[in-house]
Amino acid sequence: MPRTFRFPFRSRSRIASEVDEELASHLTMVATRLKEEGWAAPDAEAEARRRFGDLEYTRQYCRAEDFQREQEKSRMIVFEELRHDVSYALRGLRSSPGFTLIALATLAFGIGANTAIFSVVRGVLLEPLPFSAPDRIVRVWESSKSLGIPRGTFSEPDFLDLRTGSRLAESIGGYFFADGLTGVDLTHGGPPERLSAALVAPGFFETLRPRPLLGRAIAADEHTPGRNHVAVISSGLWKSRFAGDSKIVGQSITLNGDPFTVVGVMPQEFVYPAPQSLDVWIPLSNFGPDAIGRGRDAHFLSVIARLEAGVTPTRFQTEISGIVNRLSGTYAENSGWDNASVTSIRDSIVGEVRRPLLVLVAAVALVLLITCVNIASLLLARATARQRELAVRAALGAGRGRIIRQLLTESMTVALFGGVLGALLGYAAVRALVASGGVQLPRGSNLHVDGFVLVCTFLVSLVAGLLFGAMPAIRAAGPALEHKLRTSTRGSVGAGAPAQRLRGALVICQVALAVVLVAGAGLATKSFARLLSVDPGFRPEHVLVARISIPDASADTLRGPVYYEAVLDAIRSIPGVEAAGSIRDLPTRGVGEMRRAAQLGLPVGAGDADASVQLHHVSTDFFKAIGARFVSGRDFQLSDRAGAPIVLIVNEALAKRYWPGENVAGKVLHVGNTDLQIIGVVGDIHQRGPSEPVEPTLYIHALQNIRAGMSIVIRTKGDPMGLAGAVRNAIWSVNRDQPIAELTTMEDALGTSIARQKLLAWLLGIFGVLGLLLGALGIYGLLSFAVTQRRQEIGVRSALGAPASSVMRMILGHGMALATGGVIIGTIAAALLTQQLQAQLFGITPGDPGTYAEVIVVLLAAALLASWSPARRALAIDPVTAMRQE
Amino acid sequence: MPLQPLGLLQGTVDVLILKTLSRNPLHGYGISEFIRRQTSGDLAVEDAALYQALHRLERKGLVESEWGLSESNRRARIYSITPGGRKQLRSEVVELRRYVAALFRVLEPA
Numbered sequence: 001m002p003r004t005f006r007f008p009f010r011s012r013s014r015i016a017s018e019v020d021e022e023l024a025s026h027l028t029m030v031a032t033r034l035k036e037e038g039w040a041a042p043d044a045e046a047e048a049r050r051r052f053g054d055l056e057y058t059r060q061y062c063r064a065e066d067f068q069r070e071q072e073k074s075r076m077i078v079f080e081e082l083r084h085d086v087s088y089a090l091r092g093l094r095s096s097p098g099f100t101l102i103a104l105a106t107l108a109f110g111i112g113a114n115t116a117i118f119s120v121v122r123g124v125l126l127e128p129l130p131f132s133a134p135d136r137i138v139r140v141w142e143s144s145k146s147l148g149i150p151r152g153t154f155s156e157p158d159f160l161d162l163r164t165g166s167r168l169a170e171s172i173g174g175y176f177f178a179d180g181l182t183g184v185d186l187t188h189g190g191p192p193e194r195l196s197a198a199l200v201a202p203g204f205f206e207t208l209r210p211r212p213l214l215g216r217a218i219a220a221d222e223h224t225p226g227r228n229h230v231a232v233i234s235s236g237l238w239k240s241r242f243a244g245d246s247k248i249v250g251q252s253i254t255l256n257g258d259p260f261t262v263v264g265v266m267p268q269e270f271v272y273p274a275p276q277s278l279d280v281w282i283p284l285s286n287f288g289p290d291a292i293g294r295g296r297d298a299h300f301l302s303v304i305a306r307l308e309a310g311v312t313p314t315r316f317q318t319e320i321s322g323i324v325n326r327l328s329g330t331y332a333e334n335s336g337w338d339n340a341s342v343t344s345i346r347d348s349i350v351g352e353v354r355r356p357l358l359v360l361v362a363a364v365a366l367v368l369l370i371t372c373v374n375i376a377s378l379l380l381a382r383a384t385a386r387q388r389e390l391a392v393r394a395a396l397g398a399g400r401g402r403i404i405r406q407l408l409t410e411s412m413t414v415a416l417f418g419g420v421l422g423a424l425l426g427y428a429a430v431r432a433l434v435a436s437g438g439v440q441l442p443r444g445s446n447l448h449v450d451g452f453v454l455v456c457t458f459l460v461s462l463v464a465g466l467l468f469g470a471m472p473a474i475r476a477a478g479p480a481l482e483h484k485l486r487t488s489t490r491g492s493v494g495a496g497a498p499a500q501r502l503r504g505a506l507v508i509c510q511v512a513l514a515v516v517l518v519a520g521a522g523l524a525t526k527s528f529a530r531l532l533s534v535d536p537g538f539r540p541e542h543v544l545v546a547r548i549s550i551p552d553a554s555a556d557t558l559r560g561p562v563y564y565e566a567v568l569d570a571i572r573s574i575p576g577v578e579a580a581g582s583i584r585d586l587p588t589r590g591v592g593e594m595r596r597a598a599q600l601g602l603p604v605g606a607g608d609a610d611a612s613v614q615l616h617h618v619s620t621d622f623f624k625a626i627g628a629r630f631v632s633g634r635d636f637q638l639s640d641r642a643g644a645p646i647v648l649i650v651n652e653a654l655a656k657r658y659w660p661g662e663n664v665a666g667k668v669l670h671v672g673n674t675d676l677q678i679i680g681v682v683g684d685i686h687q688r689g690p691s692e693p694v695e696p697t698l699y700i701h702a703l704q705n706i707r708a709g710m711s712i713v714i715r716t717k718g719d720p721m722g723l724a725g726a727v728r729n730a731i732w733s734v735n736r737d738q739p740i741a742e743l744t745t746m747e748d749a750l751g752t753s754i755a756r757q758k759l760l761a762w763l764l765g766i767f768g769v770l771g772l773l774l775g776a777l778g779i780y781g782l783l784s785f786a787v788t789q790r791r792q793e794i795g796v797r798s799a800l801g802a803p804a805s806s807v808m809r810m811i812l813g814h815g816m817a818l819a820t821g822g823v824i825i826g827t828i829a830a831a832l833l834t835q836q837l838q839a840q841l842f843g844i845t846p847g848d849p850g851t852y853a854e855v856i857v858v859l860l861a862a863a864l865l866a867s868w869s870p871a872r873r874a875l876a877i878d879p880v881t882a883m884r885q886e
Numbered sequence: 887m888p889l890q891p892l893g894l895l896q897g898t899v900d901v902l903i904l905k906t907l908s909r910n911p912l913h914g915y916g917i918s919e920f921i922r923r924q925t926s927g928d929l930a931v932e933d934a935a936l937y938q939a940l941h942r943l944e945r946k947g948l949v950e951s952e953w954g955l956s957e958s959n960r961r962a963r964i965y966s967i968t969p970g971g972r973k974q975l976r977s978e979v980v981e982l983r984r985y986v987a988a989l990f991r992v993l994e995p996a
Contacts, residue, residue, distance in 0.1 A: 022914070022963040023937065029915040029956065030933075053934030065941040072945075 010070050019062045027052065085409035092410055099382060100414070103375045106774060107418025107464065108425055110371035113364040113767070115426025115449065115457045116433070121357055122453055123446040124350055130269040131345070132209040133306075138313050139348035140172075140303040142324055146336040146610045154301045156294045158327055158334070159201060162303065165323045168311045173203030174301040176284055176292065177273045178590065184255045184280065185551065185739045188241070194549070194741035195237065195255070195279035198272075199287060205232075207306045208272060213238075215249035215264030218283060222263075228283040231260040235268040237279040255282065256552055272349075273302065275442040296333035304345060317342035336610050349442050356760055356840050362833070363520060363767045368464060370513040374774050376468040377506040379411065381785045383476035384500075390476055403477040411469025412462070419461025423454060441756070475502065500786060504818055507778045511822020512829060514775030515859055519830035521768025522851045523837055523844060528761035530843035531754060536587065537685035537694070539627030543746035544720035545586060546571075546712045546727055548738055560706035561641065563734065568619055570730035571714055576723055578715040581622030582702065586711040586746075588689045588753035592616035592697070600698065601669035601676070602658050613654060614687060614697040617707045622699075623649075623682055625713040626746075631655075633665030633680025636701040646704050649680040654696035689753045691842045713746070720745045760840060775822070775859065776866040779815050783870035787811060787877075794874050795882025804875050811874050815867030816860070823859050827852060899931055899939045900948075901982065904967055904975040907949060911966035913956055914940055940965060948974050 010018070027048045034044035049055060093100040131137055141151035142158065154162070159174045166172060176182060177198040186193045198204075205217035213235055222230050231253065233242075242248050252259045260282065271278045284292075284301075292300060307316055320340040328334040343351065383390070390403060398406075427449045434447050441447075475498075554563040564582070571580045585592050597611040598604045604611050620636045631652055640647050648669070655664040669676040684694040716723050724743050731738050742749070751758075787794070794807060834846040844851070906917050918936055921929055943949045948971035954964040967975070 018963075019941075021961070025913075025956075025960060025962050026915050026933065026937070029958075029960065029962075032958075051933060053932045055934065058934040058937050061938045062941040065938075065945045069945040 010066075012067060015066045015070065016063050019059060019066065023052075023055065023059060023062075081405075082409070085406045086413060088406065089410035089413040093414065096382070099378055102777070103378060103414050104418050104421060106371045106374060107415065107461075108421035109770065110364075110368035111419050111422025111457060111461055111464065112425030112429060114368055114460055115423055115453060116429035117357075117360050117364045118456055119426065119430045119447055119449050119453045120433070120441070121361060122450070123448065124441050124443050125354060125357060127443075127446060129346060129349070130210055130267060131272075132211070134345060136170075136307045136309070137207060137345040138305050138307060138316065138342050139345050140305055140320055141341040142299070142337050143339045143341050144336040144610075145339065151341055152337070153299045154303050155296045155298050155333075156201070156301055157296050158324070158337075159301045159303055161327060162320065162323060163203065166305070166316075166319060168308055168316050168319050169305040170308050171203045171206040172303060172305045173205070173207035174201035174284075174303050175199060175204050175273055176201075176300050177278075177302065183549065183741060184282065185257075185549070186241070186279075187254045187257070187737060187739075192737045192739040193241070194547075194739040196274065196277070197280045197282060198274065198278055199284040199292075200281050201284045201301060204281070204304070207304050208270075209306075210266055210270040210272075212264040213267045214246070215262070217264055218281065219263075223283045223285045225285055228285045229258060229260045230263045230283065231255065232264045232266060232281040233262055234266050234271060234278050234280065236271075236277055238265045255280070258286075269446060271445070275349075276445045296327075296331050305342075313342045313344060353441055353756070355836065356756070359520070359836055359840065360760070360763060362836070363517065363764055366513050366517055367767050367770055368460070369467075370510055370517070370771055370774050372464050372468040373506050373510045373513070374468075374778055375411075375414070376472055377503050377510070377778055378781060379407075379468060379472035380475065380503050380506070381781065383407070383472050384785075384789075386476070394477075400477050404473045407473035407476055408466075408469050411473065412465040415461045415465025415469070418464070419457055422461070423449070423457045426453075426457065471502075500782075500789070503782050503785075507782050507818045508822040508825065510778040511775045511819050511859060511863070512826035514771040515823055515826025515855060516830040516833055517764075517771030518768040518858060519827075519834055519852065519855045520837065521764045521766075521771075522855055523834055523841060523846060523848065524761045524764040526848070526851060527841040527844050528754075528757050531690050531757055534686065534690035536690060536750075537628060537683050538587070540746040540750055542716050542718070542720055543626065544714040544716055544723055544727060544743070545746050545749050546714065546731065546743045547586075547741040548710050548712070548731060549741065550706075550708045550710065551735070551738070552708075554735075557642065557706055560708070561703045564619065564702060564706065564710065565638070566734045567710070567731055567738075568621075568712065570733050571712060571727055572621075574723060574726045574730055576717050576726075578717060579621045579625040580712060580714045581625040582619040582710045582712045583622055583626075584617045584702075584707045584709040584711065585687075586713075586749060587685055587687050588750055589711070591687055591695075595698075597658075597696070599671070601671050602654075602696075604658075612695075614695055616687075616697060616699050617702040617705060618649075618699050619702050622713060625715045626685075627715065628685055629683035631681040631683060632663065633678070635680065636699075636703075638703070640701045641703040644704070646674060646676050647679045647701065648676050649682055649699040650678055651682055651694065651697040651699075652684050653694045654698065655681050657696050691757075757840070757842070772858065772862055776862040779818060779863050780866035780870065782818070783811060783815050783867050784873070786814065787870045787874045790874075791877055791882045794877050795879040798877065799879035807874055808871050811871035812864070812867050815863055815870075819860055819863030823856055826859075827856065830855070898982075899935055900943060901975065901978045902929070902931065903936070903939055903943060903965075904948065904971050904978070907965055907967040908972060908975055911954075911964050913954075913962040913964050915962070916956070917965070943971070947971075 027045070030048035030051065031039075031044040034047055035041060039047060052058075128134065129137075140154075140162070142154050143150050143152060154174065156174075159172075163172045175198050182197055182199060183194050184197045186195050200218060202220065202223045206220065210217070212232075215232075218230055218232055222228055233248070238244060238248060245251075248262050249264060251262050253262060254260070266281075292298070305316065307313070317340060320342065324334075324340045325338045328336065328338040393403060393406075394400075430447055430449050434445070548567070550560055550563050554560060568580055568582060571577060584590070591614050593615045594612050595615050597608070597613050600613065600615075602611075602613065618636070620638060623630065623635055633649070636647065636649070650664060655662075659667065664678055664681050667678045669678070682699070685697075686692065686694055687697065688695070712727075714720070714723070714727060728740060728743060731740060797807060798804075830852070831847060837846050902921055903917055906912060906920050912920065914933075914937055917940075918931055918933060921931055940949065940951075944951055944965070948968060949965045950968055951963050951965045953961060956962040
């Protein structure tokens with residue numbers, strides 16, 4: 001029986017010969033008539049041609065028309081078949097809502113997760129940086145092996161020496177920026193506002209060369225005092241504060257009480273050096289040495305460079321290292337700073353998130369893969385159940401290719417519907433991610449689902465459809481199809497056995513993939529839990545934080561302390577405030593001022609000459625407000641002020657490092673002619689965040705050494721945010737124009753420091769649970785189907801006296817055998833893949849045996865659970881009914 | 887001396903072919919003969935134009951064709967009208983009637 005029914009499409013040559021034949025036949029008929037009318041034979045033929053008209057043109061015309069018709073016809077037929085297949089597929093999907101629902105839901109999730117993660121990867125890693133020729137821009141660090149600082153900032157004199165000394169860079173630029181710390185106060189008709197600012201040194205804009213939205217960048221000669229009251233503002237500030245005024249360029253705004261001329265507006269995507277958003281760029285020269293130290297020991301400048309064409313970063317690094325090394329030999333302050341490190345600017349911006357993002361990409365790819373395997377397995381089961389239907393179609397003349405095409409159409413329909421749902425889900429996820437602001441990713445404000453991402457989603461859907469559709473379709477339309485019409489699927493023992501074996505292999509794959517996902521999830525969530533369980537050294541609950549900066553006009557040594565105490569007193573008098581104190585840098589938001597231990601008179605060992613300590617400026621009651629533990633001694637008092645003997649409080653880490661086992665309170669440090677007395681020891685506060693070790697730290701009373709930055713810590717009785725309004729009014733009761741940079745709970749302020757780990761743990765956790773569910777679903781589906789298929793066999797066994805336990809064992813054994821196979825393969829794969837998580841984990845290694853043991857137990861338990869219900873069903877089979885069914 | 891056959895207005899070949907085929911399927915030569923006989927030779931469709939029109943009409947789906955035998959047992963391509971062709975014919979005839987009537991209201995006012 002010929003199975004392939006071909007449509008009579010005519011080839012080009014066939015069309016040509018048919019037209020020729022038709023025209024020749026016409027000419028013959030005309031000639032015949034002419035001969036009947038009395039023409040001589042050769043003349044008759046010539047006359048027939050003459051009467052015809054333009055024969056050659058007509059021949060070409062007819063051929064063209066026919067060919068076009070043939071093409072239209074074949075297009076119609078393909079379209080018609082597709083329409084038929086799609087409507088058939090839709091009918092089939094409607095008739096099995098269970099399958100459709102599971103397939104669509106899992107696909108939507110799998111594709112949605114891919115869309116979301118891919119949007120993030122696109123926005124953060126793939127989109128071009130908003131600089132011209134960004135590949136030639138590098139970030140430069142000064143490094144010191146002896147101080148243990150591989151990537152340090154430069155001092156201004158060192159930076160200027162680099163600019164004059166380097167031959168390989170087209171330009172070298174610098175800036176001072178610390179997220180949430182560097183800022184200026186804007187007073188411009190409205191409430192005073194704290195702007196986040198980058199203080200730029202010469203060369204900054206020449207190196208990056210962003211394309212301004214309006215106006216221009218800061219010019220080379222505008223760093224000179226007298227001409228440096230210029231500002232470039234961000235698109236964000238321009239829109240929010242100046243309502244997108246197109247005449248903003250040239251206008252004057254008041255920053256820190258001084259008039260600045262706005263010279264340009266940067267495009268939305270340019271926020272460098274801030275990770276996500278920045279308000280304003282102003283020349284660093286507006287801040288004198290009294291505000292920012294300019295000695296060779298004051299390292300604060302971040303340095304970037306644009307390399308000459310053809311210069312590699314390595315070559316440039318050699319040059320800079322040479323300069324830095326020379327400086328370290330020349331100036332005493334530079335001793336130890338003998339090397340430099342250079343990376344591409346892209347790596348310096350997104351380098352540290354690349355790995356976690358790629359881990360997430362791998363995880364979502366695994367989720368999608370497991371989803372595909374699951375659907376493939378469901379399709380195989382469906383195809384087995386539809387054998388008769390397919391056999392009938394084959395018998396009616398549908399070819400093998402035709403049946404495969406039809407089954408594939410069904411898969412593709414599922415895949416594309418899943419893709420649409422997934423794209424919507426992904427879009428929603430990205431929106432939520434951006435709205436939550438908790439992404440904490442560099443370039444995180446750049447996230448959106450764009451056309452490129454949607455095209456990728458579409459392609460992913462197609463590939464997924466092929467992946468889960470191809471194998472079942474080819475199998476189902478296998479050569480044995482026609483025999484199946486003759487055999488009854490249910491009756492014959494072993495019918496569909498190869499398909500079941502294939503499904504078994506798929507289930508093993510599913511379990512293996514699930515093991516990898518669950519292992520990743522287990523490691524990430526455990527790591528995060530350990531991070532959370534670290535005692536930070538203070539109690540962040542019920543604490544409100546307000547950040548302000550004492551205005552320049554009040555920041556001198558006379559008026560500063562008065563202002564400082566007035567603000568704190570105003571807050572302390574609010575009912576509901578238990579204690580209020582201040583520190584310059586909140587934990588996780590800065591490390592105070594780094595000082596050499598030796599310079600502060602600490603008893604450093606011989607090999608420790610460069611050891612450093614953190615110095616923090618705090619108020620009275622700071623430790624009480626933040627909830628730190630006093631080990632010994634006393635807190636600062638208001639009498640510890642300018643003129644009184646200078647006193648210090650140290651942390652336990654410092655006490656243990658320099659005076660192990662001794663009573664530290666009462667010790668005196670000698671710095672030049674000044675004596676500094678240690679009056680107390682406090683418990684260690686994790687200043688750099690929970691995952692970092694605590695460094696030796698000194699606290700000094702701000703009234704004895706005033707600093708403008710105040711992070712006011714307010715311990716409240718009830719809900720801290722309930723007092724936010726009262727705190728704001730208290731600050732404004734001291735100074736109506738005092739900008740407040742931030743007013744939030746301590747928990748929120750800390751939350752941002754672990755937001756990334758939290759996100760990673762959450763996402764991997766979700767993917768792990770999904771993988772586990774899909775794996776269990778796979779086992780359940782396979783066994784349920786097997787029990788249905790083997791009803792009779794089980795019935796016969798029962799009838800022949802097989803005990804219930806052996807039937808149970810048979811089914812459970814089947815499920816557990818598959819699960820064990822999957823677990824073995826999966827554990828090996830996971831052990832290899834989770835190595836990539838190394839750098840993201842805290843307090844746990846990627847090979848943590850406990851986690852693996854738990855993963856294996858969880859997977860096997862899930863497999864047992866999934867096998868249970870089919871096994872129960874097998875037990876419930878009544879032998880008589882089962883055997884009578886045939 | 888017989889009158890010269892009339893030239894044909896644009897588009898009229900199509901309607902003549904459709905009308906001819908609406909009676910019964912025919913090959914190209916038969917169509918041309920039929921039109922000649924019907925108009926006693928006043929209308930002559932040039933063969934080239936006839937075949938171009940036939941293939942064009944077939945592409946438009948107004949006629950269809952298959953190989954068959956002519957009266958003299960010669961292999962010939964036989965054309966027949968499709969339902970779409972009949973519909974087209976009806977509307978074209980209506981149009982032509984209006985056209986001719988309008989023409990004559992100007993040429994021979996009542």
